[in-house]
Amino acid sequence: MTTNLQSIKPDRPNIITTKVDGISFYRKMDTESVVRQMIAGKSVIVEEYYSNGLQVLAELKKNLSEKYKDKSFQGQRAYRTAFREASHRLFIKVIDNKLAVKKAPDIGWLKLLYPEVSEFYITYPEVQGLNSSWQWHEKGLEIKTLNLSIHPYYGTYFPTRFDHLKLFDKWLKKYDGPKDNAIDIGVGSGILTYQLIQNGFENIYATDTNKNAIIGVYQESRKLDFQKKITLNHCDLFGDFDRKVDVIVFNPPWLLAKHNLEEGIDKAMYYEEDLFARFFEEAKKYLKEDGKLVLIFSNLAQEVDNQSTHPIIEELQKNNRFRKDLHLRREVRASSRRTQRTDSRETEKVELWVLAHKNVKS
Ligand SMILES: C[S@@+](CC[C@H](N)C(=O)[O-])C[C@H]1O[C@@H](n2cnc3c(N)ncnc32)[C@H](O)[C@@H]1O
Missing domain, CATH: 3.40.50.150 (Vaccinia Virus protein VP39)
Incomplete structure (x- = not known):
């Protein structure tokens, strides 16, 4: 099997290796207020439990659905763009190839795709993508x-x-x-x-x-x-x-x-x-x-x-x-x-x- 494989590195989601300046989110916090700030441009970091990220995304969905009521194709596209933009301000930390929160899924891609980085931040939606991909890969x-x-x-x-x-x-x-x-x-x-x-x-x-x-x-x-x-x-x-x-x-x-x-x-x-x-x-x-x-x-x-x-x-x-x-x-x-x-x-x-x-x- 001859191939140019040696010279190619896999595409992987972007990461941030410096500290992310943002709101640390814990489940008892006022989610509505955090999400409003996230929509306005502030970064948010998921702390404590993996599911806290889901809580933020559910609130974001609720907030934006109220704003983007137009059900036409154009209207829904505008909703998706707004959701994409804001949700990519939600980060989670990775330490030693593992998500640094409790009850988090074990995602093998974090090790395989980032062998050389020990600590970084990655967006929560990207982690969801990595997680789903890992499950297909494993099963x-x-x-x-x-x-x-x-x-x-x-x-x-x-x-x-x-x-x-x-x-x-x-x-x-x-x-x-x-x-x-x-x-x-x-x-x-x-x-x-x-x-x-x-x-x-x-x-x-x-x-x-x-x-x-x-x-x-x-x-x-x-x-x-x-x-x-x-x-x-x-x-x-x-x-x-x-x-x-x-x-x-x-x-x-x-x-x-x-x-x-x-x-x-x-x-x-x-x-x-x-x-x-x-x-x-x-x-x-x-x-x-x-x-x-x-x-x-x-x-x-x-x-x-x-x-x-x-x-x-x-x-x-x-x-x-x-x-x-x-x-x-x-x-x-x-x-x-x-x-x-x-x-x-x-x-x-x-x-x-x-x-x-x-x-x-x-
Ligand atoms: C619909 S998928 C089919 C994958 C696979 N052959 C199958 O049937 O499941 C199309 C594939 O073509 C690749 N592709 C698209 N444009 C290409 C190009 N110009 N040269 C080589 N591959 C290309 C895509 O990256 C993708 O993997």
Whole structure:
């Protein structure tokens, strides 16, 4: 497994290593008054119990809900922005990789991501994110299609619905072409790469722009003893790969970004305007003559905004590079009680597109 892993450090939440000048919050204090000061710009430090932070956040929610009564999309966005801003003034102290309050969860990321710092402050919402991520990492996420559990690394995309994996599995089971090598663009927590390996592919070249995804798959693939078959690279799209392959698979972000994208997990959900044009241009060069280009997509963007374009259909219509070999669709269903959907995207469908070079017989 060759990789540029040695040179990459995981992305992690920002920390403050100097003293935070703020109100120390104890549960018997007047929460309403503390929250008012927090909204006005004052920092607050959670003391005594971990749950004191939850008390402050609950009060903040109450306070801001009264101020932002507008239930429209815009109104709720303003509420979320205000909540985000104020809640990031709530800090908690970490000493020797542990939260310095009672009844706090044990979060392994504090040690793994900050091995070199013994005392620091971090925002409470970031700690909540680290805690939830640690629980997924520890317990693992059972992927029935793979017959194994994955343990997603902090800040890495992992699926909570599995319909697209079933579609990919269905295609893999029918695929009878060569299996010497494949490329997995945007490896995330490694699922499609593991599916390729379990279905007999010999060498997978996997990339991601998210450092944490690369580190996570590196570690997990060693545990699964897949490391000999995977070459990882932290890079944009195909990086400097120098061979043509039998199969290229890409489960890209599904929504066009209307904001400036941040590095990391933001790019799992949203794509920049030129992503697909760049991807198809490169894919043309890396796909063997009889190779298959497999894309996983969804009608989610159209569901949210019926004016939005579909980048794969657009590619097929506008450019003379690829032709459609297969198009499968499947309704999205919640797969387990744990990941039950709470939204109302009832007509959402996942799609599997298989493209081949134009002017080549199937
Ligand atoms: C929807 S997730 C899919 C992850 C994984 N393949 C799966 O199916 O569960 C998309 C992934 O593509 C990565 N990504 C987005 N833009 C990329 C780019 N230009 N080059 C490489 N990876 C990219 C994201 O960081 C993210 O991990």
